[in-house]
Amino acid sequence: MKRRPVRADPYHKLREAIVSGQLHPNERLVEAAIAERIGAGRTAVRAALVRLDQEGLVELERNRGARVRHISDGEALEIEEVRAVLEAMLARRAATRVSAEGLSALRQVMIQMRERVAAGDSIGYSELNATFHQTIWTAAGHPTASRLVAGLKSQGIRFQYQTALRPGRAERSLREHEAIFAALKAHDGDAAEAAMREHLAEVLDTLRWAIDTQHRTARWLPG
Amino acid sequence: MKRRPVRADPYHKLREAIVSGQLHPNERLVEAAIAERIGAGRTAVRAALVRLDQEGLVELERNRGARVRHISDGEALEIEEVRAVLEAMLARRAATRVSAEGLSALRQVMIQMRERVAAGDSIGYSELNATFHQTIWTAAGHPTASRLVAGLKSQGIRFQYQTALRPGRAERSLREHEAIFAALKAHDGDAAEAAMREHLAEVLDTLRWAIDTQHRTARWLPG
């Protein structure tokens, strides 16, 4: 009857380590080392690496081991682009299907987001942002699309911290979320899709800005 | 230097067996049996099952083995819905990026499709259909979206045979493809996205028809 928590599963441990940035892109993942580090057998680690490879978080080359997959700038833009069209679809669906409880949950998140923006807490806002979007996925009742979007999000997470750094981004993002929330509350599918689309177009722009800024900084501070 | 072909890989063998329908939905996949059947070790089969589980073609339950994942009617519709928005995006992109070679390839496929329709060869047409869409994915130059769409297609493949059975479907489908091709040739992104969207909306309708027909038939021929 003793079922150990999921956190003991090498897959979840490794996944967390990669997504949280403890393991860096292109870092080699030696099976034996990982096995000892997280207290598991090499077999379990191997299975976890296969899953993460299929998921796109790890790159697995035959006879050459595994490494944390490096998501290039261009690929990050692609990911965000796909996320945009999928979330737009989900927003439309959510508008017609969202329950009273769903709207209530969204309202709570909106209230907290306003607080964070007022307090100038960018990273707290960012976390609430994730919650907001996830709530919409749930409301849409579309497991297939939700799975894909969740996977994409985990791949692009490395870039999402940088987008929060843009001046005035939080305030603008908050206004966009208000529009999405209003459309959902009104059960207006067209408006919800349009608002979400506009929001994610902005996110894409911000991402381009972040990438560009990074390049400039790198050029100015060589070595 | 002897590199055995990919077909020897248990993953590809199993995948092919599932997608081609040799292994039926909900059929149990006993590791030892498969290992002997395809001449591989249990370890390799195990790794293949993990990959296929992550891919959505196999369902893996802890301590309870693997079975071919059964895609429900509702899930098939969800898959097609997601495929529609992704392919619409890819069509738009392809319109602005397609090369002369890409257009030439599409033209060739169109010619053959017209032949098949004229000959009343539904399944030959269906195969060309797949080629047509894949060519567009390639032209779009969007690996991230292409990967996702390819994965979705393999999951929904069981239903695609049924859609070809609808009377007059091939002729209508051909006209829709002509519209898509024309938009791509004109490098008109808006038109390409719209044409693809309309096409896949039709496919979705046909899928609903196929599922409905199946249910009626099942009721009329019980047991």
Place this chain on the structure above:
DNA sequence: ATCCTCAATAATGTCGACAATTCGGCAAGG
């Protein structure tokens, strides 16, 4: 007759060991 218990069985999960492969350095040759 029905339900419960419990052993028998079959399959999966895990571990250790060994074979196969890659990669680095190093020496010989051009």
Place this chain on the structure above:
DNA sequence: CCTTGCCGAATTGTCGACATTATTGAGGAT
């Protein structure tokens, strides 16, 4: 000085054996 071939360390790929877990069926109690 650069290239080529080879050896050895490190790592992955594979196999077999065993432990663990679910399932099944018989037998007995109610």
